[in-house]
Amino acid sequence: MKNLRTNFLKNVHLYLFLSALISSCTSSSKFMKSGNYEAAIQKSVHKLKSKKQNSVEAAVLEESFQKANDRNRDRILFLKKEGNPDNWDEIFAVYSLLKNRQELVKPLLPLQIKKQHRDAQFTIVNYDDEIIQAKKNAAEYFYVHAFSLLDKNSKSEARTAYAELMRVKELYSNYKETDKGLLRAKDLGTSYALFKMRNTSGITLPPAFEAELTKISLTDLETLWVKYHTHEIKNLNYDYTILVNMKNIDVSPESVKENNFTETKVVPDGFQYVLDARGNVKKDSLGNDLKTAKTKTISCNVTETCQSKKAVISGTLDYINNASGQLLKTDPIAGENFFEYRTFAANGDLSALKEETKEKLGRRQKTFPSGFDMLLQAGQSLKGIAKNIIAANRNVLY
Numbered sequence: 001m002k003n004l005r006t007n008f009l010k011n012v013h014l015y016l017f018l019s020a021l022i023s024s025c026t027s028s029s030k031f032m033k034s035g036n037y038e039a040a041i042q043k044s045v046h047k048l049k050s051k052k053q054n055s056v057e058a059a060v061l062e063e064s065f066q067k068a069n070d071r072n073r074d075r076i077l078f079l080k081k082e083g084n085p086d087n088w089d090e091i092f093a094v095y096s097l098l099k100n101r102q103e104l105v106k107p108l109l110p111l112q113i114k115k116q117h118r119d120a121q122f123t124i125v126n127y128d129d130e131i132i133q134a135k136k137n138a139a140e141y142f143y144v145h146a147f148s149l150l151d152k153n154s155k156s157e158a159r160t161a162y163a164e165l166m167r168v169k170e171l172y173s174n175y176k177e178t179d180k181g182l183l184r185a186k187d188l189g190t191s192y193a194l195f196k197m198r199n200t201s202g203i204t205l206p207p208a209f210e211a212e213l214t215k216i217s218l219t220d221l222e223t224l225w226v227k228y229h230t231h232e233i234k235n236l237n238y239d240y241t242i243l244v245n246m247k248n249i250d251v252s253p254e255s256v257k258e259n260n261f262t263e264t265k266v267v268p269d270g271f272q273y274v275l276d277a278r279g280n281v282k283k284d285s286l287g288n289d290l291k292t293a294k295t296k297t298i299s300c301n302v303t304e305t306c307q308s309k310k311a312v313i314s315g316t317l318d319y320i321n322n323a324s325g326q327l328l329k330t331d332p333i334a335g336e337n338f339f340e341y342r343t344f345a346a347n348g349d350l351s352a353l354k355e356e357t358k359e360k361l362g363r364r365q366k367t368f369p370s371g372f373d374m375l376l377q378a379g380q381s382l383k384g385i386a387k388n389i390i391a392a393n394r395n396v397l398y
Contacts, residue, residue, distance in 0.1 A: 028060045037068035041101065048108050058111040062120040065105060069123075072098050085141040089167065092134035099127045139171045143178065150184055158189035159225060193240040193397055195230045195390075200315070201249040209372070213244075213379045221390055226397045228390075238322055240397050244333065244386055247315035251371040252308075259304040265352040269296040300348035302357060307365060309339040311374035313382050317389050319396050329396050331389050335382025337374050341366045 028047070031040035044061035048054055072094050079087040079094075102124055111120040146161040146168070162185035168178050197213045199205055218228035229238070273281045274290035282290040314334035321328055344360040346353060353361075 028057060032060055032064045037064040040064040045104055055114045058120045059113050065122055088134050088137035088141055092138045095127050095131045095134055135171055139168050139175055142168045143176060146181060155189050158185045161185045162189055189225055191226050191239040191397060192236060193228050193242050194232055194238040195228055195242045197244045199246045201246055203249040216383045241320040241322055243318045243320060245315045245318055246313055250312050251374055252310040254368045255308045257306045262299050262301050263353050264297050264299045266295050266297050269294040298349040298352040300346050300350055300352040303345045305343045307341045309368055311337045311378040313378045317386055333385055335378045335385060337377035339369055
């Protein structure tokens with residue numbers, strides 16, 4: 001767009017200044033010979049600030065300054081001769097570049113080129129009148145052109161008008177009826193999308209349930225030109241509908257299943273004498289009876305009871321162009337909610353149990369949640385997934 005080109009031209013000298021400083025291995029002379037006059041100027045100025053008697057840099061600055069100015073003036077001459085009114089913004093930018101270049105050099109003057117026994121020559125021109133006139137012409141062009149675009153009653157043209165009026169505001173903060181034009185362009189150029197949920201599952205849901213499903217905030221997904229509504233505003237023509245089409249709503253039966261298992265542990269069980277081949281108790285070197293530790297295996301039977309229940313709401317998330325009725329995109333979507341609770345009962349020697357098993361003992365079975373509550377939680381999951389899909393597909397709407 002035109003204003004993007006202008007912003008680039010206005011900031012080109014800053015970019016090249018940073019490039020020159022970063023590219024410290026490249027001399028100002030090499031920059032100049034390659035035609036990169038702005039970088040040459042920036043580098044020479046940087047060196048001359050610390051050593052004004054540097055004749056080599058003074059000569060490079062003199063030549064680069066002149067060639068850069070010649071290039072800019074040739075561009076201005078061409079743009080004026082071309083006669084397009086939309087050229088004034090670039091003309092303003094180039095005049096500004098000429099002035100900024102002078103302001104960069106003036107604090108260093110005079111500069112001597114000792115080998116040639118002369119001062120470096122810099123022609124300083126007052127560009128203020130040209131800058132002021134080009135700025136006025138650019139603002140007037142963008143202003144008039146923007147309002148002509150608004151009269152076309154087109155979204156795309158309104159968005160272009162908005163960009164041009166924003167450029168006017170950059171040039172003049174309070175230019176004619178620019179603010180009113182911006183509001184008009186914003187209103188005309190904005191697309192509105194209505195987020196809705198539709199139940200086509202054949203399962204009747206309470207109105208409060210469906211109302212709860214539409215309680216979702218999408219404002220953080222909005223862009224400059226796309227707004228989302230979750231509640232329909234009368235007399236507003238929505239450009240798009242984002243429809244969560246709930247095709248399947250299901251709550252599983254309550255399930256209680258048991259799983260039986262045994263845990264064992266080997267524990268000490270006193271001792272026994274060590275006998276020789278004749279059945280006599282063996283002695284150690286001190287005459288004491290030899291003994292060995294005895295063990296036994298203890299066990300405990302555990303009954304694990306698992307309660308479970310599941311709710312699922314599934315379907316599609318559809319993007320619809322309301323003007324044409326065209327389905328722009330569709331994505332599968334499902335929200336689920338699981339209830340699962342385990343209790344444990346033991347029969348046997350509890351000391352045979354692992355510590356984590358012991359900790360689970362004593363729990364009582366819970367009351368199963370209602371199907372409504374299960375679906376409500378599944379709906380919350382569905383909303384979160386829907387928002388993620390909308391965020392990932394923001395480029396579908398424009």
